[in-house]
Amino acid sequence: MSKPIYVLSGPNLNLLGVREPEIYGKQTLDDVRAACEARAAALGRTLVFRQSNHEGELIDWVQEAREAASALVINPAGYGHTSVALLDALKMLAIPIVECHLSNPAAREEFRRHTYVSLAATGLVSGFGARSYELAVEAAAGLTA
Structure with missing residues (x-):
């Protein structure tokens, strides 16, 4: 059996569905998790789905993914x-990395138009609301097929 796809979400995404629903949508992170798990299952894959508001915890999970994840x-x-430390952790991965955003950062404030993650990512899915996660899972599965 293949290794799972790790799906990691950063700060404030635990409040998805409540926080600025006009930008981020009304679906909760639990809704996103269920949709991603269903999509992964349809592709014959499994997920590890996690969220943290803490930079160090995200970095620990990225480091864990080096050995435990397929993508x-x-x-x-x-x-x-903001996080060069997160970029440095991502650069140590030899697996595909799909950056995912609910909104389209290129259409938002100037400071959101650049991400350090993009420097390490294989690809980017953004602007499709909660569906961005499902599309990213599909892309990750395709990159490891």
């Missing part, structure tokens, strides 16, 4: 714009 989907949230 990584990451929505770094605000850390994408």
